[in-house]
Every structure is written in structure tokens, then in C-alpha cells.
Amino acid sequence: MISSIVITYNEEKNIGECLGSLKWTDEIIVVDSDSSDRTVEIAAEFTGKILKSGNGSYGEKKNIGMKSAVGDWILWIDADERISDELKDEILQITDNTENDTDAFFINRRSFFISKFIRHSGWYPDYTLRLFKKSAGIKFDDSKVHEKAIYTGKTGKLKYEILHYTDPDFEHYIEKMNNYTSLSAEDLRNRQKSASIFDIIFRPAFTFFKMYFLKLGFLDGYMGLVLSALSGIHSMAKYSKLYLLNKNSQS
Numbered sequence: 001m002i003s004s005i006v007i008t009y010n011e012e013k014n015i016g017e018c019l020g021s022l023k024w025t026d027e028i029i030v031v032d033s034d035s036s037d038r039t040v041e042i043a044a045e046f047t048g049k050i051l052k053s054g055n056g057s058y059g060e061k062k063n064i065g066m067k068s069a070v071g072d073w074i075l076w077i078d079a080d081e082r083i084s085d086e087l088k089d090e091i092l093q094i095t096d097n098t099e100n101d102t103d104a105f106f107i108n109r110r111s112f113f114i115s116k117f118i119r120h121s122g123w124y125p126d127y128t129l130r131l132f133k134k135s136a137g138i139k140f141d142d143s144k145v146h147e148k149a150i151y152t153g154k155t156g157k158l159k160y161e162i163l164h165y166t167d168p169d170f171e172h173y174i175e176k177m178n179n180y181t182s183l184s185a186e187d188l189r190n191r192q193k194s195a196s197i198f199d200i201i202f203r204p205a206f207t208f209f210k211m212y213f214l215k216l217g218f219l220d221g222y223m224g225l226v227l228s229a230l231s232g233i234h235s236m237a238k239y240s241k242l243y244l245l246n247k248n249s250q251s
Helices: 015-020 041-042 060-066 085-095 170-190 198-212 218-248
Strands: 002-008 028-032 050-052 075-080 082-084 104-112 126-134 155-157 162-167
Touching: 002 015, 002 041, 015 028, 015 041, 015 082, 028 041, 028 060, 028 104, 041 218, 050 060, 060 075, 075 082, 082 085, 104 218, 162 170, 198 218
Parallel strands: 002 028, 002 075, 028 050, 104 155, 104 162
Antiparallel strands: 075 126, 082 162, 104 126
16 A cells, blocks of 8 residues: 655645646545645545644654655655556556565656756756555655655665656746755754855856766756856855844844
């Protein structure tokens, strides 16, 4: 039995297609952070198991969903992701195999950025832990963003990919960047990290250089250039916010 988990906040544009790609799982759990749009209404068309999580970290929300899951296997995806038919068949083949001794599986993501799927730039390949046995006791840490799974045991990788429709337009990227850089800066401050002029000036420049040249972002064409440049700005915003947080706390 497979329990699928999706974390949501104002995802009315994505949640229908996301949950539609999970209809084959035995249980769908939506953990919602007080959405103010039609997210919950649309989700209710696919599942009656909609949990309220408040404004905790992403890891806390995933842990809430896992505690409620009744399946032997847990599959989690984001609201802007889709499970392809090929990946569905591969997952079912694995979970139906009673002799399988692997506790958790990493699944690659192929991300769509504004007008195309990115195949380089450090965005691909992008393996993340998404399918695991509930008995493995996997938990997520309490980072405000980019939470990590805490686990031990045997892991494997799946062949087919999650389709990740991450940023449909520039406006969405900028809005998400503003939110994520604020959360990342708070995480760094909580870990007693500081930001210097070096971080604010040279980290963004290196981020662009790494993504566009070392990670072959130029092979992604115009979108590779845009993504590399915006990622540099993301880095600058994160460390600038960290600098200001520390400065304000000292004063």
C-alpha cells in the first residue's frame, strides 16, 4: 500500500494536475498551510485526508503527513510536480516486490523553467529521496527551506523522472526567490552564520560562473543564461538579507 503526501500553500493552479498524477496510489494526504485560494476545495475532489499544518517548516509539514500515513510505502512530491506513467509503473513494480530489501529510493527530477526543461546548469540530474518504506523511520529536519531527510539503510535510484514545473514565468520565480531567500537567511542566522562583503559580491559571481560554465548552463541556451544570472541574484539576496538580519539584531 502506497501513501502519497503533498505539501500545499495557495497551489490552486497546480494541485489538480499534481493529485491527478497520484490517483493510482492507495492514499493521498494533503498537508495544507492555511491556503487562501481554492487549493483545499480542489484537493477535496481527490482526497478526504487534508491536514492543517500552520506555518511550520517544510520538514515539520512532511513529518505531519508521514505520521498520518497508513501505507507501507510513502511517496512525497511537491504541488508543482507530476508523476509520469512510466514512473508510476516503476514505483508499482518496486512496491509490489515483497522480496525488495531497499528501504528508500532517490528519484531524478526534470525541471521546467519558464519555457523549457533544463538539462544542465546544475539543475539536472537532480536526485532527491522521494519513495521509502514507512518502517525505515525516515524523518525530515526542521530547516525552513531545502529540508533534508534523516535516514539510514539501503537506498537505490529509480530510472524514470518526476516532472517539475517549477517556474512558469519570471514573476513566479521572483516571488519565490524573495520568500526562499528570506527563509534561507533566517536558517543561516539561527545557525549563527554571518555574511561579509565577500559573500555578497563574490558568491553570486561564482554561482553564475559555476552554473553557466562549469555546469554547462550555456547548453541550455537563453534560459540557461537567465537561470544562471538569476541564481547569482538569489545568492546575493540571501546573503544581503543575512547581513541585515545580523546587523539589526546587534542594534
